[in-house]
Amino acid sequence: SAVISQKPSRDICQRGTSLTIQCQVDSQVTMMFWYRQQPGQSLTLIATANQGSEATYESGFVIDKFPISRPNLTFSTLTVSNMSPEDSSIYLCSVENTGFSGEQYFGPGTRLTVT
Amino acid sequence: GENVEQHPSTLSVQEGDSAVIKCTYSDSASNYFPWYKQELGKRPQLIIDIRSNVGEKKDQRIAVTLNKTAKHFSLHITETQPEDSAVYFCAVEYGNKLVFGAGTILRVKS
Numbered sequence: 001s002a003v004i005s006q007k008p009s010r011d012i013c014q015r016g017t018s019l020t021i022q023c024q025v026d027s028q029v030t031m032m033f034w035y036r037q038q039p040g041q042s043l044t045l046i047a048t049a050n051q052g053s054e055a056t057y058e059s060g061f062v063i064d065k066f067p068i069s070r071p072n073l074t075f076s077t078l079t080v081s082n083m084s085p086e087d088s089s090i091y092l093c094s095v096e097n098t099g100f101s102g103e104q105y106f107g108p109g110t111r112l113t114v115t
Numbered sequence: 116g117e118n119v120e121q122h123p124s125t126l127s128v129q130e131g132d133s134a135v136i137k138c139t140y141s142d143s144a145s146n147y148f149p150w151y152k153q154e155l156g157k158r159p160q161l162i163i164d165i166r167s168n169v170g171e172k173k174d175q176r177i178a179v180t181l182n183k184t185a186k187h188f189s190l191h192i193t194e195t196q197p198e199d200s201a202v203y204f205c206a207v208e209y210g211n212k213l214v215f216g217a218g219t220i221l222r223v224k225s
Contacts, residue, residue, distance in 0.1 A: 033212070042204060043159065043215045058212075092158065102147035102208035106158040 002027050002095055004107040012113045013083055020079045021110045023093035028073035031096035033104065034066070038089045046091075049076040083114045117142065117209045121216030128195050130225045138205035138216050139187040147208035148188045150179060153218075154201045163190070195223045 003026040013019050023032065032049040047055040047068055055068040070076045080087050090109045097103040118141040128134050138148075149164035165172045165179045165188065172179050176195075181188040192199055200223045205216040 031211070042217050045212055045214075048212060101211075102149065102213060103161065103164065104149075104213060105161060108158050 001097065001105045002029065004093065004095060004105060006093060006107040006110050008110060009108065010111040010113075012115060015084050015114055017083055018079055018081045019083065019112060020077050021091055021093075021112075023076045023078070023107055025074045025095050028098075029095040030073070030098050032070060032076045033094045033096075034068060034076070034078045035092045035094065035106075036089045037092060037109070043092070046078070049078075049093075080112065083112075085114045088112055088114045117207075117214045119205065119207050119214050119216045121205050121219060123219060124217065125220045125222070127222045127224060130195060130197060130223055132195055134192045134195055134199070134221055134223075135189055136203055136205070136219045136221075137187060137189045138207070139185075140207040141186065142207070142209055143183070143186060145207050145209060148179070148181060149206050149213070150177075150190045151204045151206065151215075152201045153204065159204060192221075195221075197223050197225050199223050 005024045007022045034046040035043045037043050045058050046061045047057045049055050049068050049070040051070045065081055067079045090111050092109045093107040094104040121138045146167040150162050151159035152162045153159040163174050163177050163179050165181050167183055170181055176193050178191045203219045206213040
């Protein structure tokens with residue numbers, strides 16, 4: 001499977017600021033996704049990052065709060081904007097194994113704490 | 116709607132015993148059902164999956180069974196070992212995305 005990396009691995013941020021998380025894959029993939037995992041909870045899809053077009057957001061998530069970029073087939077960023085303590089969570093990117101619908105592999109995650 | 120229910124929420128077994136986790140889903144059009152294992156502080160790892168053209172799939176000590184008529188699927192772990200202790204998530208493919216169950220904390224007591 002693809003090797004997926006995320007930066008930063010963790011960060012502590014002040015409320016009102018923004019943080020951009022990077023996701024890098026070692027091979028070209030069509031589908032990339034961003035998830036949030038709050039402490040002790042399951043994985044919630046934020047959006048699907050589409051190469052060359054705007055991301056597709058899930059109910060409850062908006063572009064102004066979580067802008068996403070997907071400039072090419074190996075890279076994506078998620079920005080958490082105007083942060084509040086409720087945004088403290090782990091953010092994970094995932095990629096779909098091209099040709100195998102639904103088969104997703106996750107990056108190591110970014111642990112965000114907002115104070 | 117896109118609903119995935121997972122049971123139990125916690126499961127404690129004695130080392131060597133079997134563990135079974137069950138998930139139910141709502142959309143009969145769904146065709147892909149993966150299981151992920153997440154150890155503390157680590158990323159979720161895909162451990163086994165099944166597509167709707169088969170009813171059962173095995174990989175060493177783990178197996179997944181699918182009942183499309185009843186819209187449920189289950190993870191079976193045999194001869195459990197302490198290293199099987201983790202959180203397990205089922206997922207269902209709805210359209211182009213995965214929807215995850217709430218997770219099961221599995222504790223294997225030695």
